[in-house]
Amino acid sequence: GCAPCDPALCAPLPAAGCPAGSLRDSCGCCAVCAAAEGELCGGPGLECVRSGDDKRSKTGVCACKTNYQVCGSDGTTYRSGCVLKSASMAAQRGGREPISVQNKGRCASAPSIVTPPGQVFNVFLSCEAVGVPTPVLTWKKVLGGRKRAELLPGDRDNLAVQTRGGPEKHQVTGWVLISPLTEEEEGSYECHAANSRGEASAIGAIHLVRSVDDIIFKTGKQSSDII
Secondary structure (H helix, E strand, C coil): CCCCCCHHHCCCCCCCCCCCCEEECCCCCCEEECCCCCCECCCCCEEEECCCCCCCCCCCEEEECCCCCEEECCCCEECCHHHHHHHHHHHHHCCCCCCCEEEECCCCEEEEEEECCCEECCCEEEEEEEEECCCEEEEEEECCCCCCEEECCCCCCCEEEEEEECCCCCEEEEEEEECCCCHHHCEEEEEEEEECCEEEEEEEEECCCCCHHHCCCCCCCCCCCCC
């Protein structure tokens, strides 16, 4: 049972504060640190989850009720609302502004090239980009330096541009397909990704060779170029 409440007998909270906040103990008397995610159960926004190995166990650990990513007012993407709440409390203890949820899902971000097109000797180039919102991918052929470029596919009947979402969320993949390959298609190609937050680009090249002896093999940190 619970003894008469005497706040003078309550243990003080940690000087650094409680990562998940504080609440009253089971007797409703003393302030104690709320359990955070992964600890013994307790705390607002958390629920008690028993392990899959022992569903009959009387004890469990805390798990966040909102098990999805959220975007914070500080522009950071958090794994869950509980992680954001802990970060907000830490910010307030440090004299900074509290962090609130701006939206579900990842924060908006400028695109970044995940896989650049690289240099190949075959008849296709591929490029992957990621950003929030999902970027739009376009291809250009570089003409005499990066200042002049031709938007693809243009009116070429032997060249096609394809784009699809993925393989990951907020990611897009694009290809330039050339068939048949002629001398006119040799050169540099720019993969360009853009969304409302910014843009990114990368350059790849197609080399036309007439014999195996013309192929340049690269060793060391770079992978070999192969037909």
